[in-house]
Amino acid sequence: MKAAEVLLEFERRFPRDLVGRLRRSWQGTLLRLIGTTGPRIILAAAACVMTFALLAAGSTYTYLPLSTALAGAPPATDPGASAPSSISQLRREHQRLRSALRRTVPRGVYLVVDRSNNRVYLRQSDRVRLEAVASAGSGHVLHEESGRRRTWVFDTPQGSFRVLSKISDPVWKKPDWAFVEEGKPIPTDPRQRIEYGTLGEYALYFGDGFMIHGTLYERLLGRPVTHGCIRLGRDDLRQVYRATAVGTPIYIF
Amino acid sequence: MSTSSVLSAFAISCAVTLFVAPQLDGQGAQRAEIARLQAENARLEQELSLASGGEFYLRLDPEQKLLTLMYQGAILRDFPVLESAGGRRRILFVERSLPDGLWDSVWQEGQIDPARQFDRKVIDPPESPSEADSLALIIPPTPEEAIPAPDRFLIRYVDGRALEILGHDPSEGDRIRCPRAHKIRCMAARLGRALWPWGEPAVRLRLILLPEQASALYRSLPEHSAFYITRTDG
Numbered sequence: 256m257k258a259a260e261v262l263l264e265f266e267r268r269f270p271r272d273l274v275g276r277l278r279r280s281w282q283g284t285l286l287r288l289i290g291t292t293g294p295r296i297i298l299a300a301a302a303c304v305m306t307f308a309l310l311a312a313g314s315t316y317t318y319l320p321l322s323t324a325l326a327g328a329p330p331a332t333d334p335g336a337s338a339p340s341s342i343s344q345l346r347r348e349h350q351r352l353r354s355a356l357r358r359t360v361p362r363g364v365y366l367v368v369d370r371s372n373n374r375v376y377l378r379q380s381d382r383v384r385l386e387a388v389a390s391a392g393s394g395h396v397l398h399e400e401s402g403r404r405r406t407w408v409f410d411t412p413q414g415s416f417r418v419l420s421k422i423s424d425p426v427w428k429k430p431d432w433a434f435v436e437e438g439k440p441i442p443t444d445p446r447q448r449i450e451y452g453t454l455g456e457y458a459l460y461f462g463d464g465f466m467i468h469g470t471l472y473e474r475l476l477g478r479p480v481t482h483g484c485i486r487l488g489r490d491d492l493r494q495v496y497r498a499t500a501v502g503t504p505i506y507i508f
Numbered sequence: 509m510s511t512s513s514v515l516s517a518f519a520i521s522c523a524v525t526l527f528v529a530p531q532l533d534g535q536g537a538q539r540a541e542i543a544r545l546q547a548e549n550a551r552l553e554q555e556l557s558l559a560s561g562g563e564f565y566l567r568l569d570p571e572q573k574l575l576t577l578m579y580q581g582a583i584l585r586d587f588p589v590l591e592s593a594g595g596r597r598r599i600l601f602v603e604r605s606l607p608d609g610l611w612d613s614v615w616q617e618g619q620i621d622p623a624r625q626f627d628r629k630v631i632d633p634p635e636s637p638s639e640a641d642s643l644a645l646i647i648p649p650t651p652e653e654a655i656p657a658p659d660r661f662l663i664r665y666v667d668g669r670a671l672e673i674l675g676h677d678p679s680e681g682d683r684i685r686c687p688r689a690h691k692i693r694c695m696a697a698r699l700g701r702a703l704w705p706w707g708e709p710a711v712r713l714r715l716i717l718l719p720e721q722a723s724a725l726y727r728s729l730p731e732h733s734a735f736y737i738t739r740t741d742g
Contacts (some may be wrong), residue, residue, distance in 0.1 A: 318595045319596075321713070345546065356555055371651055380583075393629075396629070397630075399633065415579065415580055415582075437700065438635055505585055508698055508730050
């Protein structure tokens with residue numbers, strides 16, 4: 256086919272005003288549609304909105320002040336329990352439970368560590384004697400790429416512990432991860448692991464290599480930067496050290 | 509009937525009223541005291557089992573307006589409560605039924621919703637001490653930056669129960685509004701929850717705390733903690 260014939264065929268199939276015609280027909284169809292079904296569409300949309308509004312209004316919560324909600328609810332009783340029947344028995348049981356509950360409460364001072372918010376509290380029953388900004392474990396993971404290919408997770412442990420020993424002028428015996436992290440070879444001579452002054456003036460050891468100790472980097476307090484130990488500022492550490500004894504409970508959450 | 513027999517009947521009824529009624533009243537009071545002690549003992553048993561166990565738990569004291577995080581009987585942290593309300597779910601105006609002894613039982617297995625996002629960073633050991641020095645200069649984010657807390661979150665427990673914690677500053681007025689920064693998203697989420705109510709808990713206990721207290725609770729609440737309400741009323 257010659258070029259002129261191709262051009263003629265193209266013009267025959269796709270007239271120049273094709274786009275214009277298409278646009279006109281589309282608009283016309285839409286207008287006709289609105290003209291005939293418009294009111295129905297508007298009504299349907301309104302019905303949908305009303306249904307949603309009704310569903311939303313009827314599917315919320317009925318709130319009552321807690322005291323009212325509690326007063327309206329009957330207390331739970333355990334039908335399976337062999338409840339003592341006489342008042343004297345019940346009173347004796349009440350006393351026994353109260354004293355058992357009192358025994359679970361720690362006596363004297365205790366330490367509370369909030370790992371997520373990086374805080375240490377020195378508490379005595381329901382009183383906070385000291386709130387200190389601290390640093391807890393970073394949560395980082397370190398893989399050893401050669402040698403024994405070990406993995407360390409730098410988390411502060413959760414649960415209840417006790418002060419196992421109190422150390423003045425503690426010396427840090429650097430564990431293997433400290434060398435791996437620094438990109439240094441692990442020494443064979445134990446003397447090369449000793450570092451003075453890094454842990455501050457005092458340390459409270461609570462087991463499994465974990466301590467509450469001081470820091471050279473007080474500007475980082477409040478941030479999770481440690482390898483699992485708890486760091487405190489100098490003044491707070493002094494107070495904590497003075498107030499606690501071997502056996503003082505430590506609760507970490 | 510003679511006047512004397514009416515008088516004697518009256519005298520007998522007076523005697524009955526005087527002597528028997530106080531005894532009946534006393535029996536009622538005794539029964540009430542027994543019920544009170546039984547309920548109180550049941551609550552103490554629950555508290556004791558939580559204090560003797562190995563899980564963290566939240567205790568709400570409505571009278572003291574205090575939510576307390578506890579472990580083995582020790583108070584870990586107090587969160588003062590500004591306002592508390594018990595909410596019961598309605599679906600299409602029909603209230604869902606509540607489990608028996610709802611407020612007196614221990615709510616188990618608390619899960620924070622939305623869940624906290626915490627990405628563990630994996631450190632590649634540096635090849636030289638100089639590289640390690642440059643890594644040490646990176647300052648890690650604060651807890652607020654690392655785990656941003658929403659203004660409103662749920663602690664979902666088993667059996668369709670949930671604590672709804674709202675951080676709200678009373679100086680901003682009584683009404684809890686969506687924060688300006690993401691108002692549209694917050695309002696859309698509210699509408700979405702209302703329109704799709706089936707995933708929501710059957711009962712919700714709404715506690716309003718100061719914003720910083722609510723955020724601290726969001727960040728630090730241990731996984732699978734329990735919850736109970738302490739009641740010291742008669």
